[in-house]
Amino acid sequence: MLSSVLFIIGINMLKVNHILQAIALTLISSASFATPAKNIILIIGDGMDDHQVTIARNYLVGPAGQLTLDNMPVRSSVAVLTVDEEDPNKPVFVADSANTASAIATGVVTSKGRISTTPNTNQPVTTLMELAAEAGIATGVVSTASVTDATPASFLSHSKYRGCESPNMMNPSASYYGIIKPRCDTDSKANGGPGSIAEQLVESQAQVILGGGTKHFDHISDSDGQHLLKKAQQAGFGVVQNREALLNANTTRLLGLFSPSTMPVMWRGDEGRKAEFLADNDAPFGCEAEPTFTGMPTLREMTSKALDLLSRNDKGFVLMIESASVDKQSHARKPCGHIGEMKQLDDTLKLALTYAEKHPDTLILVTADHGHAAQIIPAQSLFAALGAENHSSGRVAMVTTPHGEVMAINYATNSGKGSEEHTGVQVPLYGNSVAEGLLPSHINQPELFGVMTAYLGL
């Protein structure tokens, strides 16, 4: 009896399938002019590891609350991969923002300090943005850092060293991030090379470039003696340098530079407080508005303008948005600084999700490039009852939340006067509903490039 039932179903299903197929073909052919474009909004929290997310949640919505991030339906972890410059077969366990953004932008694992070039052999590697632009897809970058800084630079340019941001920096006199003064002389325009990062941005196919970094564009190109901002205008960019001009901008291409270098951050500790050695000052402090942020566009405002301009393209867009100072404020042991920049990221994500609701083929990914120093430790040692004088040997901030609780944040990766270190922890990856089925539960960072190019059919 069962087999005869299945036989009947078989016949019926075959008929149904044929009919459905016919309808589908009809619908596709009649709708082909209205197929919605595919878009990608990639949000990078620089240094935004699980600790940064937790610190921000505790402060902004309480430990049991939910950030917009927490409501993203897809959650993965990302292994950060870095290799040695001299021996690219040898892994290095802690990255910088240059090699990690390069991995996301190109799919290639490289060495610290490199901007979308191969380790040791120094060859440029095609970026997601370059592939997208070739296919007629609009591209843009938004960052709270200088737009020539490592993360945005890796999507739009190629350099052996992140420090080669402008024509005058092609032979950097100082060095950082463990890179020993690499010289970019041979890459300069004068020597027939691609030029500094700022010059490459001006010559890129990007439609929207928004962030800090005015000082890197206030130079004469050594190829043709033209000022870089003049060259940008000649390339069709509207150039805006303050919030009001940004909000009113309506040019097809837009270069917005709102501060000389990294943009001011939104928050700081009360009266500028930051983490200190506990013996020096263990008084709790809260967060307040950072005065220098006054008049700056928010990350959300820059993103809103970018979405407005990019979405005019029929073939879709790729937009990379970086909340850069999660990292920079962690280096500087300023918890209110990085909490505020996490808030900027979360507010921007909310805007992106609203956009995606109206444009359903918009893939939203949120991730970090590498981990950072900050750790939540007990406000009183777990072992305080033992009577020993135990506390962190690093710098600690006792941050009072808006609800009056004290969260102790430890920065103890580098005891020097300079800066905290990055860490090698795996970082979070979030996706909106469009990402369902596209992301494994754990992924190697360069594979994000493949996820995005596959989504766009590049």
Place this chain on the structure above:
Amino acid sequence: MLSSVLFIIGINMLKVNHILQAIALTLISSASFATPAKNIILIIGDGMDDHQVTIARNYLVGPAGQLTLDNMPVRSSVAVLTVDEEDPNKPVFVADSANTASAIATGVVTSKGRISTTPNTNQPVTTLMELAAEAGIATGVVSTASVTDATPASFLSHSKYRGCESPNMMNPSASYYGIIKPRCDTDSKANGGPGSIAEQLVESQAQVILGGGTKHFDHISDSDGQHLLKKAQQAGFGVVQNREALLNANTTRLLGLFSPSTMPVMWRGDEGRKAEFLADNDAPFGCEAEPTFTGMPTLREMTSKALDLLSRNDKGFVLMIESASVDKQSHARKPCGHIGEMKQLDDTLKLALTYAEKHPDTLILVTADHGHAAQIIPAQSLFAALGAENHSSGRVAMVTTPHGEVMAINYATNSGKGSEEHTGVQVPLYGNSVAEGLLPSHINQPELFGVMTAYLGL
């Protein structure tokens, strides 16, 4: 034309649906006696945050490799919640293993040191294992700690303080984890209370209890003058105290105690090396077998026996497995120790997945209770090229991986001679394919209780 096509499909689909429904009902009624039991395997890596997972991956399979953990199809993050003992409305940002295991076991947020009792009001809260046992579902705990330690204890007992492990400890003379010498006198059997944790385990409904902790059972109960192991035997437990006896055990109930307290760990640093202040010793070291582990059953072997015994129950089982010394070795700044215990966890997970393949209604969850101190920092400061003498102010281990690379691990949450601190970071949560649709991408730790009871229909 389209509407008439849809009309035809509508008719056909209706017929098809009716036939499919009839078949489904037939299949269900004929198979009702063979409905597979639902099982839960809950694996807790004590202190296993994202840093611990990354450290283990880097050492065991390389940064681009995949642990068994990494292949789990479902990945979430878990917010760890703790409240103040005096004011339970006030969140505390760093937990201990007692309140976190209690949250998972009961769904209730409590204060540090408590074993499945309410903060301040000290009321017992029904545990997952108690609910399961009531429903005829077999229950068991396996741990590399003493089975009376906080994590297993929270699933099978209730106490105001984790330290009240045995009859002689009801008024602990020393204290730790920030709890100031709470006395459990009133909970003693002599005073008509539920007794010490060891006494409660012996009287619990658990079918399998395996781990360390012999010393906590080598006592006379003050209720009836009987030795605790004798009482266990009277309650139907086979009692085994070495690996061979474990492997050969075939009793319905089984209590296995393989060391006086915490079980020895699998690995140690070469010649017992651990993290030190860099000024004292910055020579890299690898990992080697820990001599005292010889003869111990592995976590996988204990789990294998537990699965064997528990799966004999027609109504399914709940098994909690703890790799406890990820935490304890991190407290002690012993990277090889916690890497080895992560390997034990990963090997055990592999076994659990194999079991679940043959028993498809087995939900596997892997999570941690809280974060821990260890951080991967750059082997050479990111700022070394600046010439400043910068390094961590904490203790650092330069661990040589099997591939000869050096991974620097920093422990800098407590400068004292004692122990590193827990951290307040959100922790990972992994699920097998059965978990798909059951776990949001971010969850508050106590909600895991509801996920598990809902799965079992409790």
